[in-house]
Structure formats: C-alpha cells, structure tokens
Amino acid sequence: MGKSVRETFRVAAEPDLAVVDPRDRPIGPKDKSAAAEDMTDLGARLDRLQEALYAEATGAGRRSVLVVLQGMDTSGKGGVIRHVGGLVNPQGLHIASFKKPTPEELEHDFLWRVRKQVPHPGLIGLFDRSHYEDVLVPRVEGSISDDALRHRYEEINAFEAELVGRGVTVLKCLLHISPHEQAERLLARLDDPTKRWKYNPGDLDSRARWRDYQRAYSDALRYSDSDAAPWYVVPSDRKWYRNWAVASLLTETLAELDPQFPQPNIDVDAERARLAASLLV
Amino acid sequence: MGKSVRETFRVAAEPDLAVVDPRDRPIGPKDKSAAAEDMTDLGARLDRLQEALYAEATGAGRRSVLVVLQGMDTSGKGGVIRHVGGLVNPQGLHIASFKKPTPEELEHDFLWRVRKQVPHPGLIGLFDRSHYEDVLVPRVEGSISDDALRHRYEEINAFEAELVGRGVTVLKCLLHISPHEQAERLLARLDDPTKRWKYNPGDLDSRARWRDYQRAYSDALRYSDSDAAPWYVVPSDRKWYRNWAVASLLTETLAELDPQFPQPNIDVDAERARLAASLLV
Secondary structure, eight states: OOOOHHHHHBOOSSOOGGGSOTTOOOSSOSSHHHHHHHHHHHHHHHHHHHHHHHHHHHTTOOOEEEEEEEESTTSSHHHHHHHTGGGSOGGGEEEEEOOSOOHHHHTSOTTHHHHTTOOOTTOEEEEESOTTHHHHHHHHHTOSOHHHHHHHHHHHHHHHHHHHHTTEEEEEEEEEOOHHHHHHHHHHHHHOTTTGGGOOTTHHHHHHTHHHHHHHHHHHHHHHOOSSSOEEEEEOSSHHHHHHHHHHHHHHHHHHHOOOOOOOSOOHHHHHHHHHHSOOO | OOOOHHHHHBOOSSOOGGGSOTTOOOSSOSSHHHHHHHHHHHHHHHHHHHHHHHHHHHTTOOOEEEEEEEESTTSSHHHHHHHTGGGSOGGGEEEEEOOSOOHHHHTSOTTHHHHTTOOOTTOEEEEESOTTHHHHHHHHHTOSOHHHHHHHHHHHHHHHHHHHHTTEEEEEEEEEOOHHHHHHHHHHHHHOTTTGGGOOTTHHHHHHTHHHHHHHHHHHHHHHOOSSSOEEEEEOSSHHHHHHHHHHHHHHHHHHHOOOOOOOSOOHHHHHHHHHTSOOO
16 A cells, blocks of 8 residues: 555655655656546546535535645646636635735735635635735745744644634645746746736746745745645646646545535435325426 | 527517426437537537636626526526536636525515625626525515515616626526426435435425416516526426536627637737746756
C-alpha cells in the first residue's frame, strides 16, 4: 500500500518552496491522457460523495468542506474551480473569490469578509484566494510589523480551528508554479484576444517580487499547517496534473468523511399505498 | 430552414397544458444516445458563450441571463440545474432555490426575496422555482382574491420588464410532466434509499390537485408570456429530452446575445516587452 494522495502532497515539516519542483509528479497519472481517464472515475466518485454530503445536510448533518486555493497569478485557481468544481452538481458548490479588499471590507477585521463565505452544511466551498492574502501581501509589501503579522496568524489558526469545530473540513492547496511557466501563461493571455481580458499589468509587479512571495508562502505553510487544517503543495506547471491532484485530494477527503444519505422518518409502505391510491388524472 | 428551438417550444397564444403531450419531441434528437452526442456539442458552445458573457462583464458589459424553472414536483428542476448548469464553468452561475417562504420573507413583498437573487452582470442565473410560486400556490389553495391575483401578475410583468431593461435576458421554462411519470419518479424515491431523502409526503397533496395546478399554470403562461420575457413549455417526461431542450434554449438565447470578449486598454507590444524583461528567478 503506497502513500495516500494527502500524505504525498502534505507540506513538509520545514517548508521550503524553493526545493519543490513545480513539474514534480510524485503519484498518479503519467500523462495527460491517463489523467483524463482518471478524471472520469474521480468525477463519478466525487459526484456521488458530494450528493451524499448535500443530502446528509437535509437531515441532521452539519458537515461541509472548504477548499482554499492559493497561488501566484496564473497558477490555476480559476482553472481548478472550473475543472474540479465542474465535476459535481453546481448546486452543491459555494464559490467565493477574494480580490483586493473594498473600502467597506477594509473597515472591518480581515476575517469579516471571509466569515460571510464559509460554506453552509452540505456544501463544498471553493475559495479563489482567501484570508491568506492578508498575511502574504502586507508581508511582501513590508506594510505590516512582525508582531501584527504573528497576531494575524494566531487569528487565522483560531478561525480555522473554529471552522473545524463547527464541522467544516478545511483543506488548503498551494498551486505551485515556476516563474518560467508563469511567463508562458501571461504571454498566452497577451497573444490570444479571447484571453486578453484576464491580463492585468499589475501581475508583473507581483512577478518582480517572486522570491519575496515564495518566502512569504513558505512562512504561511510553516505557521498555519496543522492536522486539522492541512496545507497541500500541488505541483502546478502541468494543468492536467494540478486538476487531477486537487480532484484527488478532495475525493480522498470526502471519502474519509463518508457522508450518509439520510433516511427520512416516514412509513415507506404506507407512502407507497398513498401513492398507488393517488389521483391519476 | 426549420423553426428555431425557441420558436418550437414557445408557449401558444391560447395556452392549454391539457393539449401538450409531455412525451412530445417536436425537434431535436430522436433518442437518448443521439441526445448525449448533441449535449457534448451544446456543452462546448455553451461553455464558450458563458465565458464570453462573463468576460464581457469584466469590461463595460452589463448583461446577464436568467433561466426560471417551474414545474410540478419531480418535473426535473434540480436535474436541469445539474445537467445543464453542469455544462459550464460553475463560477459563471448564480443558482437560487425558492422554497416555502420563511417568516422573514413573508414580512416583505413577494418579490423581495427574488430581487436579491437576480444574477449580476456576466452570470447565468438558474432559479429553482421563483416568484411564480406566489401566483400558483395561493390560487390553487383559494387563498387569494381574483383582484389580488391580477395585481400580482401586474407586479410580475413590471418586474420582468424592469429586469430586461437592466440587461437581464429572461427565459422561463415550464417543465411539463404527466401524472403517470410523476408517480414513477415518486415511487423511485421511495424505493431507492439514496433517493429517499428527496421524498416529501406533502408532494402527494399537490399531486391530488393536479388539474387545479395545470389550470393555474395555463393562466400563468397566459398572463405573463411576452416577447421580452417568454415562456417555453418543455416536454419533460423524458429526462434526456428535457435536458437537451433547456440546454438548446439557453444556447440559442446566448448565441443571439453574441457576448464579446473585451479588449483591455493596454499596449500589448509594450506589455510583451515588459514581460520579456521581467525577473526570471
């Protein structure tokens, strides 16, 4: 029995992104066509598990799942939402995207806007960026003191522990790409008129601080990884591998939750009789 | 050139559901496997159109689409959301389900909860039931006067005209099933432990008033169909045909809107040069 997908991608005890190869493929399909086959199977399993989770919450169930997606621009957060989220019934998803905070959001604690988007029981939440932006960006921009940064990590860890206590299973995925791959993807956005709307000149400013961001991410992995709210580092230079990895992490997590279809408190035979006797126009 | 899908399913001038066969198949695929092939093509077209609609709204675009799904219990409103919604990027969907009004909702005008769910620019809204419940149910239950009912229809028509004026393209689908098919589906929910959570004994009470509901629906079609916010009657005894029909109606509607990828106001050559000169760690 080999390692599970979660064991394989779980962040190391002493995280250093510099030593993780974004083209690594430590487990799973060897190429794109094998991945496509796997995705069909994963899709069927995930669809069934998602339906059971949703059904469970129509009874007494109070469980949900939250997938936090982080990564540099073009790392594929939107792609994962499309290709992994697209495997299940869209009614069972809660998708939230956290952009540059609005003036209203800035008037509140940094977790305020995040709390409003926590998935309700029965749902799979997909976060495109998250509260981690509030420890990554100010750190790279040098606009936060060490004390304040430490305090934010304490708040994040307390927040995630609270979620887990309420029945939200949290899994955090860092989509790890190389600067070379990012350049290719930004160029594709410039070259293709149907992708140009995704190009943001400001992305080059973040790109110029690549190493600072990698260090900030390594810190985030170090300060906020726990068995209750684990971080996974997903090699993401290959889109098909990234999608397969996140789909597998989510499927494995849901399979362990083992959600159950509730059995309503009805007399099935009596209902069958009522139905048989019911009006046939 | 034959009739379009929209022309084919558009409700008649003098609507009478009693004369529409829920197993009718006036256009499109002849069987399930042909429908599956068509759905692959429709999915690709719809996915592309949805992405363009979404992209358009990141620029100056203000357009969205709202699909209102109505029908008797088990008619397949949830199935359409799953199988037609599942054809596009879930990030481009806004799904809302209108159940029995809560005490808070009852304190407000019946359109209050609906207004909050109107899809924002760039999104495809999918309504599982809608404001039409507020003309159908009270009419069947006899809890509303003719004057009050007429007033609600005026409000609905004004509301939908307002939406259209704001750039929301409205299409309303009545999923039309037979009482025999409903009995089969209710029985399947009773027999299958993984479907039993969907069984609601109250559904048999609505079923007992089948003819009253058909008359109420015929009135709804008569009083609220317009070129701006048209009603389509979708024969829904065959699930594969129902899904194909709604996917086709949506695709045809979006194709006519012809959403455009915005071209951001950037100097593409200059950005290419900046990118080429950018840090490669």
